[in-house]
Amino acid sequence: MYDNTRPDRYFTEEHQAFRQSLRAFVEAEIIPNVEAWETAGRLPRDLYRKAGALGVLGVLYPEDLGGSEGDFFMQVVVGEELSRCGAGGVCASLGSHSIGIPPVVKHGSAALRDTFARPVIAGEKIAALAITEPGGGSDVAALRTTAVRDGDSYVVNGEKTFITSGMQADVITVAVRTDPAARGAAGISFLLVEGDTRGLTRTELTKMGWWASDTAHLAFNDCRVPASHLIGVEGEGFKAAMMNFNDERLFLAVQAYSMAQACYDEALAWAQQRRAFGQTLAGHQVIRHKLVDMAARIDAARTLTYDVIWRRMQKLDPLNVHIARTSMAKVTATDAMKFCADEAVQILGGMGFMRGTVSERVYREVKVMTIGGGTDEVMRNLAASQLGI
């Protein structure tokens, strides 16, 4: 595998210096605690503050809000280095700001940005994004949660589910229907709802993987939200949600091939020391072939993802091509993760079935990556429609 810690056409000295400080942070502050956080079902608030102080939460945000205004390859560094802990739940929880806060930063008023985005970037508050409803997540235009204007407030009623960081979030960016009469994508808006809003009930959900990340069902019963908490223009939330999904999908692609890499690293180390039939596992050609197949899939997914990001930064493609290639990058990367998790568990043998190995954990986290942020099927539908297939 090539060394992605050196400057090249994608990463500058600055990216790689940040990578080194983040790598040290992950090794000192995260890896020793993963098992405890998996058991606890959430991350300690202190971790957000430490990550905020290191600049991990602000790489894409403006400097006047405490961010560092990096390019998307800075976010790639964040995704790749956090994933070295081999626990998707840690990445999902620590990264929930990256889906919850961009609408506030891009479309919110100065007051919303200052009051809510700034402390999230500093790690003092936790953010979440709430779009999916019990009635369905793929068909966003069909969402039913309503926000009806009443004087200086919106009154919110409805339910959201599978919300990452939903139990702990102080700041929740919620997709609502502000015009109940409007059908489909029209009439959808983003509203910022504070975690302690009266009438908001949160219920913790238990799940197959991502244990270190809390996931919640949210019920809104006559929640009064100040009208000033409207994010952007009323009725224009659908388009903002779709662009938000696009960046989320690129980030999920990074996380997926990086988790595949974590499986590969564990399987390689195991194969080089474990002995069977008079030689190491890696001495058997079948095992070497498995490792090469894993490396090839990781390389293909990573190269595609880098290229999609690079071409966007160079403004080389029209938006439809960028969206289609982002969808394809997510599917390619999650396919690589699926393949590598399966082969890594196989190479580890019985040990791969045991709690405590990275491969066992990542194997349980494959499905959320092929479902969350847009399912495999929805990604292929989107790529086809954008390319006019």
Ligand SMILES: Cc1cc2nc3c(=O)[nH]c(=O)nc-3n(C[C@H](O)[C@H](O)[C@H](O)COP(=O)(O)OP(=O)(O)OC[C@H]3O[C@@H](n4cnc5c(N)ncnc54)[C@H](O)[C@@H]3O)c2cc1C
């Ligand atoms: C751990 C976890 C964390 C999550 N975090 C968040 C979060 O923070 N915020 C948030 O808003 N959501 C979150 N989600 C929700 C996630 O984005 C949705 O689960 C996802 O978008 C799919 O929606 P759904 O589960 O309702 O499935 P559905 O939309 O009901 O789809 C079910 C199946 O039908 C298929 N399908 C649907 N439409 C079509 C079609 N047109 N053609 C072919 N097949 C189709 C899907 O691909 C899928 O296989 C999270 C989910 C999980 C599991």
